[in-house]
Amino acid sequence: MIKAGIIGGSGYTGGELIRILLNHPAVEIDFVYSTTRAGKGLSTAHPDLLGLTELQFTGDVNLQVDVVFLCLGHGNSSKFLIDHAFSEKTIIIDLSNDFRLQADANFQGKQFVYGLPELNASDIEYAQYIANPGCFATAIQLALLPLAKAGRLSEHIHVNAVTGSTGAGISPSDTSHFSWRNNNVSWYKPFTHQHLGEINESLRSLQNPLGELFFLPNRGNFTRGIFATAYTHFNGSLEDAKELFNDYYTDAAFTHVSKDPISLKQVVNTNHCHIHLHKHNDTLLITSAIDNLLKGASGQAVQNMNLILGLEENLGLNLKAGVF
Structure with a gap:
């Protein structure tokens, strides 16, 4: 069994990782590290785990673990790795934004690979250090990668996307507590x-030069998921666009092009991304939907682990949405 450790296990992404790994047939959770809950049962932070495990949070780290997931706030993963020298064989998968950009990818001699399987699967398979993509970044890239690969993103690209409150993290804020968020919608950044x-x-990396990308993120009055709409000029028929997308994702384990319009519930609680294409005059509309905590975070992290270890890509990730 693969021994896995989780750093920062009391937050949303840590909780989802625990849920997935408890049911992963090839993985055993070695430790779940938390500075605030050491000695307490995992279900004290994640009530959905009640009765599923007797594991407790710990303040100790096993530096020889096979794979470690860093579920820390942005800027804290690099600090943690400075203070904790993991084994040279340990696979490190970071869920923060510390190592995603090329300028930050080489850290203390560790070369982090950007962990978007639909873009970098061949590099991920031979990697040891993974920078897991952001949730919005995952939904938007999956909507646009086939067009970039075909060199069809030379015009302005407009993206409007709405995310659930879990995207803001577990710590309460003015815009995430119930009485403000419920029955409310707003944009930010x-x-x-x-x-x-x-x-x-x-x-x-697929098309350069690239048209300018305009992104407007929105806060939704629901807990989890991202629903993104992207549109740009497209010289070609709708059938041409469908062929580009179907060809690009023909071997993708989790990204699927739908013939029918999609909705958010189709993907919540899964590691899937659903995509739909619509054309109006010379404008192509691409809709993509993911679960921000799974395909946008913990599920994709496990997908990356599976690829590195030579396991079936969907192992432990056959999760079904509840659409009713």
Whole structure:
């Protein structure tokens, strides 16, 4: 059995990782590290785990573990790795934004590979250190990668996407507590969101120069999921666009092109991304939907682990959505 450790296990992404790994047939959780809950049962932070495990949070780290997942706040993963020298054989998968950009990918001699399987599967398979993509970045890139690969993103690209409250993390804030968020919608960080850096780097690895990308993120009055709509000029028929997308994702384990319009519930609680294409005059509309905590975080992290270890890509990730 593969021994896995989780650093920062009391948050949303840590909780989802625990849930997945408890049911992963090839993995055993070695430890779940938390500075605030050491000695307490995992279900004290994650009530959905009640009766599923007797594991407790710990303040100790096994530096010889086979794989470790870093579920820390942005900027804290690099600090943690400075203070904790894992074995030379330990696979490190970071869920923060510390190593996603090319300028930050080499850290203390560790070369982090950007962990978007639909873009970098062949590199991920031979990697030891993974920078897991951001949630918005995942949904937007999956909507645009086939067009970039075909060199069809020369015009302006407009993206509007709405995310659930779990995207803001577990710590309460003015815009995430129930009485503000419920029955409410708002935008934030217009055209300046931090995920734009990694999105542009990925798209430019396929097409350069690239049309300017305008991204407007929105807060939704639901807990989890991202529903993104992207549109740009497209010279070609809708059938041409469908062929590009179907060819690009023909071997993708988790990204599927739908003939029918999609909705968010189709993907919540799964590691899947659903995509739909619509054309109006010379404008192509691409809709993509993911679960921000799974395909946008913990599920994709396990997908990356599976690829590195030569396991079936969907092992432990056959999760079904509840659409009713």
